[in-house]
Amino acid sequence: TALGTRWAVWVGGVALALGGLFLIRYTIESGIFGPGARLAMAGLFGLVLAGSGEFIRRTGYKMPVQGASGAYIPAILTAAGAFILFGTVYAAHGIYGFIGPALAFTLMGVIGVATIAAALVHGQALAGVGLLGSLATPLLVASQAPNPWALFGYLAIVLAATAAVARIRDWKWLAAAAFAGTGLWTVLYMVTAADADIPVVLFIDAVTLLVLALLWLRGDEGGQGRAFDWPSVAPAVFVAYSAFVLFIHPAYAQAGGAWPAALVLAALLATALFRQRALPLLHAAGAVSVVVYLLAMPFASISFDFSEFQRGFEGIQAVTANAPMGRIGAALGLLFTAAGFWAARKFAAAAAVRSASWAAWAVIVPLVVLLSTWVDFGNLDRDFFYAAIAAALAVVFSAGGEWIARAEEPPLEGGPPVSFALGGAGIAALVMLHMAFGSGLTTVFAGTMAIVPALATRWRSYPVLGWLSVGAVVSVLGRVAFDPTIVGAEFLSTTPVFNWLLPGYGIPAIAFGFAAWQLARTTAGRPRLVMEAGAAIFALLT
Numbered sequence: 001t002a003l004g005t006r007w008a009v010w011v012g013g014v015a016l017a018l019g020g021l022f023l024i025r026y027t028i029e030s031g032i033f034g035p036g037a038r039l040a041m042a043g044l045f046g047l048v049l050a051g052s053g054e055f056i057r058r059t060g061y062k063m064p065v066q067g068a069s070g071a072y073i074p075a076i077l078t079a080a081g082a083f084i085l086f087g088t089v090y091a092a093h094g095i096y097g098f099i100g101p102a103l104a105f106t107l108m109g110v111i112g113v114a115t116i117a118a119a120l121v122h123g124q125a126l127a128g129v130g131l132l133g134s135l136a137t138p139l140l141v142a143s144q145a146p147n148p149w150a151l152f153g154y155l156a157i158v159l160a161a162t163a164a165v166a167r168i169r170d171w172k173w174l175a176a177a178a179f180a181g182t183g184l185w186t187v188l189y190m191v192t193a194a195d196a197d198i199p200v201v202l203f204i205d206a207v208t209l210l211v212l213a214l215l216w217l218r219g220d221e222g223g224q225g226r227a228f229d230w231p232s233v234a235p236a237v238f239v240a241y242s243a244f245v246l247f248i249h250p251a252y253a254q255a256g257g258a259w260p261a262a263l264v265l266a267a268l269l270a271t272a273l274f275r276q277r278a279l280p281l282l283h284a285a286g287a288v289s290v291v292v293y294l295l296a297m298p299f300a301s302i303s304f305d306f307s308e309f310q311r312g313f314e315g316i317q318a319v320t321a322n323a324p325m326g327r328i329g330a331a332l333g334l335l336f337t338a339a340g341f342w343a344a345r346k347f348a349a350a351a352a353v354r355s356a357s358w359a360a361w362a363v364i365v366p367l368v369v370l371l372s373t374w375v376d377f378g379n380l381d382r383d384f385f386y387a388a389i390a391a392a393l394a395v396v397f398s399a400g401g402e403w404i405a406r407a408e409e410p411p412l413e414g415g416p417p418v419s420f421a422l423g424g425a426g427i428a429a430l431v432m433l434h435m436a437f438g439s440g441l442t443t444v445f446a447g448t449m450a451i452v453p454a455l456a457t458r459w460r461s462y463p464v465l466g467w468l469s470v471g472a473v474v475s476v477l478g479r480v481a482f483d484p485t486i487v488g489a490e491f492l493s494t495t496p497v498f499n500w501l502l503p504g505y506g507i508p509a510i511a512f513g514f515a516a517w518q519l520a521r522t523t524a525g526r527p528r529l530v531m532e533a534g535a536a537i538f539a540l541l542t
Contacts, residue, residue, distance in 0.1 A: 183238020447508025
């Protein structure tokens, strides 16, 4: 049945589509009729096929062959007609020059959108044909003076129409393809355009996010707290990538693209907050923020070749550290922290993965921004200003973790969102020590920090608390491995026993022993074993 009916009908549809185009070619080669008559006949043939498909659908005509109805002939005829109409308009413009680029662009756009709309009654395959033709139209229609606003205005209409049809029929692949096609056009424009036209980029990014939030994901929030919308990956990747290019591309950076890029990242966060299922937008915005500020560090070097943009950009810093980058980083850090903790608390009881995702980026982005700006603008030996910021972050993260824990079910369980928040607080505290103190005091204070989370287990049984003490052990071990003399060989006193070696090893040994003793009486578990091992090692080293 498949070979004799369904496949035969599909092959017949393809033969009809190609036949219409070959008819044009044959008349050209043979000199039969004039160009106008050729195109008129081809266009009429396409309209007849599309009309036949609609006629068969409306009248319910069925092929008198068993199994032929499984191929759904109306959709095949309509797709063949659309294919021929696309070719006819392209020939009228690209081969004969009968019509200008504006009219050809408009006609092919109308054919594409009409084909997508017809898919409501003919099926997803027809929508794919219309979308493919619509996305290929800007490539087929050449223009001596391309207008980016016309291009992206057209793409916005195609994207909105496709998303609306896909939403009605719940066609996920069609929605993902529409977002991916629009995103590819955006990236292609950004890396090949002669001018850095930032408003055009912001326009298509805004349209993409609005279509995602108001068309594709509309009405999807109720009763789907744990649902994940995978088509949102496409707009997340491409919109975030456009923000990344605004940051790092020389032309866009010189045109002041950093603040617009931050605006795009903020829009990604806002959309992810508005539509809970659009979680990929959060991850994309966080990843771009982290990568940009890591590349802004002096030791970061990357090679990009934007030769199409007629600018060299190779083997130098990917992002220039300057005052606006510092202010943008502060704004992004505040935005991620506020939105992250609010969303993590909101979803703490119903959607653990979503809550943990928001809590994770709420601490990762501010910490990376802080480290980057400290390395770029601060004093690496001792900087109390950045140390105060790190201390403030530690307090905010701790308070945020407690705030989230109170919204859990059951309350104060200390799940993954709380673990991310308190883990960020621990890292911020360690960073503060490195910023504010010299090598010796940093080692000593890092060791004594193991006591704080161990004592906290008297009031809270969060699983992460014990591991925070373990983090202090790892930090001190790392410092000792890097510099066994604690303060540097040139600064270490030669007085036996009573020098920096005694407090540098002895105080962490005492602190680790106390933390192990405290954990044994509260949460116990593997962290207690690690703390006992740490205490034994440092007692031996002392």
